[in-house]
Amino acid sequence: MHGRVKVKSTAQQEEEKRKEREKKLKVYLSVRDAVFNKKSNGVLDEEALQLTQQLLSSNPDFATLWNFRREILLHLETVKEEEEMQKLYEMELLFTESCLKVNPKSYGSWHHRGWTSSRLPRADWQRELSLCDRCLSLDDRNFHCWDYRRFVVKVSGVPVSQELQFTDRLIGSNFSNYSSWHYRSTLLPLLHPGPASPSQKPPRGSPTASPQTHGHRVCEEQLLKEYELVQNAFFTDPNDQSAWFYYRWLLGRAERDEMISCVYVSREGERVAVVFSKPVNVLAMMLVLDGQPQQVEWRSVHPRFRHSPVWLCELPPGSISDVNNEHNLTVHWTEKHTHRECALYTGRLESWCRDSATDQELFRSELSVEKTSVLQSELQSCTQLLELEPHNKWCLLTIILLMRALDPLGHERETLAHFQTLKGVDPMRSSYYSDLCSKFMIENTILKMEYAEVRVFSLSDKNLSTLCHLDQLLLVTHINLSSNQLARLPPQFAMMQCLEVLEADNNAIEDLEGLYHLPKLEDVSLKNNQISKLSTLEPLTSCPKLIRLDLRGNPITKTANIQAKLMELLPSVTDLLI
Numbered sequence: 001m002h003g004r005v006k007v008k009s010t011a012q013q014e015e016e017k018r019k020e021r022e023k024k025l026k027v028y029l030s031v032r033d034a035v036f037n038k039k040s041n042g043v044l045d046e047e048a049l050q051l052t053q054q055l056l057s058s059n060p061d062f063a064t065l066w067n068f069r070r071e072i073l074l075h076l077e078t079v080k081e082e083e084e085m086q087k088l089y090e091m092e093l094l095f096t097e098s099c100l101k102v103n104p105k106s107y108g109s110w111h112h113r114g115w116t117s118s119r120l121p122r123a124d125w126q127r128e129l130s131l132c133d134r135c136l137s138l139d140d141r142n143f144h145c146w147d148y149r150r151f152v153v154k155v156s157g158v159p160v161s162q163e164l165q166f167t168d169r170l171i172g173s174n175f176s177n178y179s180s181w182h183y184r185s186t187l188l189p190l191l192h193p194g195p196a197s198p199s200q201k202p203p204r205g206s207p208t209a210s211p212q213t214h215g216h217r218v219c220e221e222q223l224l225k226e227y228e229l230v231q232n233a234f235f236t237d238p239n240d241q242s243a244w245f246y247y248r249w250l251l252g253r254a255e256r257d258e259m260i261s262c263v264y265v266s267r268e269g270e271r272v273a274v275v276f277s278k279p280v281n282v283l284a285m286m287l288v289l290d291g292q293p294q295q296v297e298w299r300s301v302h303p304r305f306r307h308s309p310v311w312l313c314e315l316p317p318g319s320i321s322d323v324n325n326e327h328n329l330t331v332h333w334t335e336k337h338t339h340r341e342c343a344l345y346t347g348r349l350e351s352w353c354r355d356s357a358t359d360q361e362l363f364r365s366e367l368s369v370e371k372t373s374v375l376q377s378e379l380q381s382c383t384q385l386l387e388l389e390p391h392n393k394w395c396l397l398t399i400i401l402l403m404r405a406l407d408p409l410g411h412e413r414e415t416l417a418h419f420q421t422l423k424g425v426d427p428m429r430s431s432y433y434s435d436l437c438s439k440f441m442i443e444n445t446i447l448k449m450e451y452a453e454v455r456v457f458s459l460s461d462k463n464l465s466t467l468c469h470l471d472q473l474l475l476v477t478h479i480n481l482s483s484n485q486l487a488r489l490p491p492q493f494a495m496m497q498c499l500e501v502l503e504a505d506n507n508a509i510e511d512l513e514g515l516y517h518l519p520k521l522e523d524v525s526l527k528n529n530q531i532s533k534l535s536t537l538e539p540l541t542s543c544p545k546l547i548r549l550d551l552r553g554n555p556i557t558k559t560a561n562i563q564a565k566l567m568e569l570l571p572s573v574t575d576l577l578i
Helices: 012-039 048-058 063-077 082-102 107-119 125-138 141-156 158-175 180-191 220-236 241-251 369-388 393-406 412-425 428-452 489-496 532-542 562-569
Strands: 259-265 271-280 283-288 292-296 308-314 327-333 337-344 350-354 454-458 478-480 501-505 523-525 548-550 575-577
Touching: 012 048, 012 063, 048 063, 048 082, 048 562, 063 082, 063 107, 107 141, 107 489, 141 180, 141 501, 158 180, 220 241, 220 369, 241 393, 241 548, 259 327, 271 327, 308 489, 369 393, 393 412, 393 428, 412 428, 428 454, 532 562, 562 575
Parallel strands: 454 478, 478 501, 501 523, 523 548, 548 575
Antiparallel strands: 259 271, 259 350, 271 308, 283 292, 283 327, 327 337, 337 350
8 A cells, every 4th residue: 555645543543642742731721720829829930921821822711810911010110111011012012913813802912912011111002003904804893903093092182083984984884883873973073062051051250161061963964874875785685684774873862961851849748840851860959948948858759769750859848838939949050050930820739840842852853954954854765775675674663763853743653554564574683663652653643632731641452562651640649551561560650740640440460569659649540461579569658649450350359358457557548440
C-alpha cells in the first residue's frame, strides 16, 4: 500500500484530542492557580499581568481576571513614568482587540477597553472610532460595540452632525439596521431640538435649557424629512420591522410637558387632590390656603406608588368646612417652578381647576397644516402598500397610528376594523393588540366625555382587556365597565377619588386591589365575575361610604356562611346582594 497516507481511525483521533484537551486544561489550571496565589498575596507585578493575559487570550469572559488586571495596572501607574504607562496601555488596547477577535461580544473585553482608553495619557480616539466601524461592519447589531462607540463619541467630542451622517451611511447600506435607527432617534433631538413650551422654559437667571430638557422633541421641519426617509425604507422591504419601529417613534412625539394638570378640593373630606401630567415623586410641593402656607403631608393614592400622577393631602380640620366661606388655594410645585390655583366658592362642596381637551390635546400633538398634509399623504401611501401587502402587520399597525395622529374620533370605526384584521394576521400578539385597542377606546371615550363636560364614564361591551389613563378620571362620579374582558381593577383605579357608583358586571374580575380608599364610593356592582376569596374584598373595607354591594354570580357566593362573613367584613354595607 505504498504512496497512501495512513488515516487514523476515529477512535484514535478522539483519544488524541482527549489527551490534547487534558494537556491544555492542566496548563490552564496551573496558570490560574498561579494568578490566584499572586492575587491572594497582593503581588501586583508584570508577571501577574502576563499570566492573566495568557488565560484571557483563550477565555476573555473571566471577569475576575479583568478586575485583577486593572488592579495591577493601577499599581504600576504609581511606580512607572507616564511614557512607560502610555506604551503599556497601548499594548493593553492591542490585547483587548485580540480578545474581541475571539469573542466580539465579550462583556469583559469591551468594559476593559473602555477603562483602558479612559486611563491613557494620550488616547487616539480616531483609532477607537475606526475599530467600532470595523466591528459594526461585521455585525451591525453588536450592542457592546454601540455602547463603546457612544462612550468614545462623548469623551472625544465628536460632533452630533458627524454621527448622524454615520447613521445615514449605515442605513443607506442596510435598511434593516435596527441599531442605527435607534441611534438616530437619540441624535435627532440633540441636533434638531423642537421648541420648548412655556412650562419647560428655564426660570429667569438660570442657564439656557439644553435640548434634553425639551422632552426629546424634534423640530417639525426635520420630522417631515424623516418621514420621507423611513417611507423609502419600508417600501423597499415592507416586512422588515426596523423601519416600522422607527416610524412609530416619529409618530410618538406627543410627549406631554411636566406640569400640574388639575387641582381638586373637597369641603366634605377637607381633602386636596393634585393631578400631574406624568407620574412624579413629590418632594417639593407647597400648599397655600388663603395666603397662608399649610403644613400638610402628601401621599400617593395607593401604597404601591412611589411615583404617581395623583397625590393627596388632608387640610387642617375645620379650615374649609364652613360652606359660607370662600377660599383660595394654590399648589406650588417648586421643583418645576410652576403652580396652579383653585377657588372654592361660597355654597360649593367641591371645586376644581384643570386643563380641558379643548385647551390642549390629551393624547396627541396639535398638528400644523403642513404636518397634517404630510401625514395624510403618508396614510394614503400606507393604504396603497396595504393593497399590495394585505397581510402586512406593520403596515396595518402604522395605518392605525396615523389615523390616531390625524383624527382619533373620526377614524374610530376604521381603527377597530383594522385591529380585528391584525388579530387574524398576527394571532401570537392578539393580547397586545387587544390591550392597545382598549387603550385607544379609553382615550376616545375620555375625549368625548371632555367635550360633553360630563362626569359619567361609560365603556360597557367594548371588549376592554385592560384599563389605563385612570388619572384622567379623577372627577368621574359614575363608571360603567360591564360586559368586557377585564380580569382586575388595578391599583391605578384608586385615582378615581370622586367615584360614587361602579358597575363592572359580566367580566372576569378576580382582583379588586384598586378599590382602595375611595372616599365617595357608595354602590359597587360586580355581578358575574370570578371573585372566589373573601380576602379579595378586603380593599372595600377602606371605602367608608360603601352601602351597596352586588356579588351575584361570583364563585364566592357558594362559600359556606358567606353572608355572615361578608357582614362581618363590611358592616357598613346595608344592601348586600349575593
